[in-house]
Amino acid sequence: MPLFDRKDKSRYATFTRRTLTMGGGIAAIMTALGARLYQLQILEGEEFMTRADENRVNQRLLAPLRGRILDRFGVELATNRRNYRVDLIPEQALEGVDAALDTIGRIIVITSRERERILHDIAENKHFVPTTIAENLTWDEFARVNLHLPYLPGIQPEVGETRNYPFGDQLSHVLGYVAAVSPDDKTNDDDPLLDLPGFRIGKRGIEKAFDLQVRGTAGASRVEVNAYGRVIRELGRDPGAPGADVYLTIDNEVQKFVAQRLGNESAACVVMDVANGDVIAMASTPGYDPNDFNVGITETQWKGLNEDDHHPLINKVLSGVYPPGSTFKPAVALSALDSGLLPADFSVNCTGSLQFGNYVFHCWKKGGHGHVDLHRGIAASCDVFFYEVAKRVGIDTIENGAHKLGLGYQTHIEIPGEKAGVIPGRAWKEATLHLPWQQGETLNTGIGQGYVLVTPIQLCMLAARVASGNQVVPRIVHVVGHTVEQRPQLKRLEFSDAALAAVQSGMNAVTNEPGGTAYAWRIPNPGFEMAGKTGTAQVRRISKEEHLAGVKKNDELPWNLRDHAHFIAYAPADKPRYALSILLEHGAVTSHPHVQMARDILLFTQQRDPANMTAGYPVNAADNGGARL
């Protein structure tokens, strides 16, 4: 066979032809690839550039500093403190997480439950995410950790900020507390801060009412992250805005005195400036330590607070509704006198009871008071006198007068959770019980029993209104940030001066005239005398048999069956400046401990006289609102 034949030539020609064909195909495909490059990089380059940036840039929220809450003299009631904590970065723990926890466990205490929580958190997160091992460390503990730091790989000491209530349970029901965000908190609030781990939100009291103002505005840090979310570097930072400070009308010294004086009794007390309604002290005892809620309350603590029969979680000043008992009598007297249906010299003969239809209405004094006019009726708190007054003027007059005094409505003080109470009337009974009004009920209403319900803050407002003759409204917040809170112009009460003077005279007699129900616990210091009115809210029902056999004295009953004891007062009696209301649950005993408390509190308040001291509100705020002080 020859080396080259015709067939070889033909297949070389075929090969060449087809190779060139394929070369053309290759060129076409390369061109297509180039076209795709052009499309991706030139035509759509901008869009992909944006997407690449979206990939790598993350916004990290920075929690703003929460605004402080201060008293009228600038004393910090709620503030922020350094939170010394220790974090662990798992990937930097060279000998493993367990070994790292063992080592740190020799320096600070880590319980087995905490350890479990830490290991759980570490397992949940990426290995470069810091996990908090312990927080709220003392300075000593923190210093010890820092000292041993060279031998603690992966351990990272950090200093954060957390809420602090330096006065603990002394102000619990005024300030409320902050706690971790719950899912419910997010339903009407889309602030991204709520998703920040460890963020705290106001849950009660001023912390809740002014949460939005105190919270501040989130800052942000723009960081570059890699595909696993690890932060590579910070690109920019917006520090956000700290929350506004809130200045209360509270005088922390009076508050402290009130809290100490109430002690651990189940009690409520408010002290108010009658000139403008500024609440100088407000306490509901027992309270709770708001710091516990911030740090995280244990289940046992929570159970204890809930099951306590002294109800430490309820702000009795605003949320506790009680029959006012005889503290309602000044309101009845004012309504009656002003209505014109009651002559000024009206008097009755109290025999200890009053027959009305088939019912016998008893006076608290078994033997009766004898001849009683309005002055003595208030001073001696004669029930029969007020039965007669109520019978004479009717429920409509009483209802109307009580409403004019602000009873039966919320006072709209800035702390959430306030109850409105009840001032009964024909329309009210028809609407709620679908029954017609009975005249016997008018008599009961006349002595503050039956359907009447009030809160201690309403009673304090009643005292302030009777004392000043003005429509005083209680307020507890004076300045938020640099803005003075708006207050309505003070108006006179719609009662005649004569009626007011008669009731004031009766209340003065309660404490300052022999025969007055609180004469034994008067303020003897000249110029500091108080006027007041006692009251007892019946807790149990007294049967006909017991009335016949003789009503048991409260002193003889177990604590939880004793009547609640009220007292309202203002001082000085002749030139009123401070009004007070106090409630001692199950405290109606002969020694009148609540009147003793009221006496001490009003004397202390007058001697300190916070209303006439220079306030500590921010300067420009004082410029705007100074006129009111």
Next chain:
Amino acid sequence: MSSRPYAAARRTLSVGEKLLEINWGLVVLITMVACVGFAMQYSVAGGRFQPWAAPQMERFVVGLAILVAIALVDIRIWMSLAYPAYGAALLLLVATTVVGHLGNGAQRWIALGPLQLQPSELMKISLVLALARYLHGLSVEDVSKPLRLAIPLGMIVVPTVLVLMEPNLGTATILMADGCSLLFLAGLSWWWIAPVVTGVVAAVPIAWQFLLHDYQKRRVLTFLNPANDALGAGWNISQAEIAMGSGGFGGKGFVQGTQSQLNFLPEKETDFILTALGEEFGFVGCIALMLLFATVIFYGIRIAMASRSQFGRLLAMGITLNFFFYIMINAAMVMGMIPVVGIPMPLISYGGTAMLTVMFGFGLLMSVHVHRQVEIPRSSGGII
């Protein structure tokens, strides 16, 4: 091609003469392409030679030595080794498949002493060698005879099926493409080509139903709609496109690509290295690399056309086309034009076997060039 007198070229050359005959221009071109690879290995490691750039350079040096050594070996020796090489590669492939079935899932590697071998890579070269040898013995008319055609078809189909079973769709595609291209170049009649192409198109739905693994189907589906699975398999494609596209005209700069440096890019040092280049050097960089590749392919085609033996022509074209198919599939894959099939970019992607196989192939191409004047009788082809 050469200024050397025809007669001088026909005798057997000495080793020194052969060294001079080596197409050093092509060697320089290959080195330039490899250097682009080193630069990108260095970049995706965050500006460090470890762990990828340095070993890749060492392998390239070894690869260059292999290239020269192979180029010096007479083309007729390679021709005589074609069938044994094919047989050995086939055996290894069967062994891998058996071992793979004993174990779980994909088995592409086999351990030969300290060496980790990918038999499917060896098969690409061996198949080209064996087909070139077989087709060398056939005239244009012979190629289209059914009995003559059955043998090369079997040589193509058997390893393709084995590789498909590994499963390695990308390599199987390249084997099939290599084989079919050689049959086409050898002069296969259009009467065969037209019906087969039609048949293959018709067979796609059947292959989908019975031949493809679930993960392969998922890749195809993901490719067709990446947004469907933006955080799963589609994530790779999306991130690759973002990297490529965000490079724009001029790129973000060397070691400045955010997608690659921040690890958004999957398999950035291997299959997706082109997108790192696209991100850091932009359109300009990619086109420059494509032009380098095109030039290498142009050299390969010229070498094939200049060879005086059909074996040499087919071998050169087989190697060149194999190189091209790698480039085409990888580039199309990372740019979202075809599904992700796991084919590296030759000379650029990090990887030992691929680098050595490619350099071995270029060695054979160079051998064809050095021995382009050698004439081999048609009768020495065939089965023997």
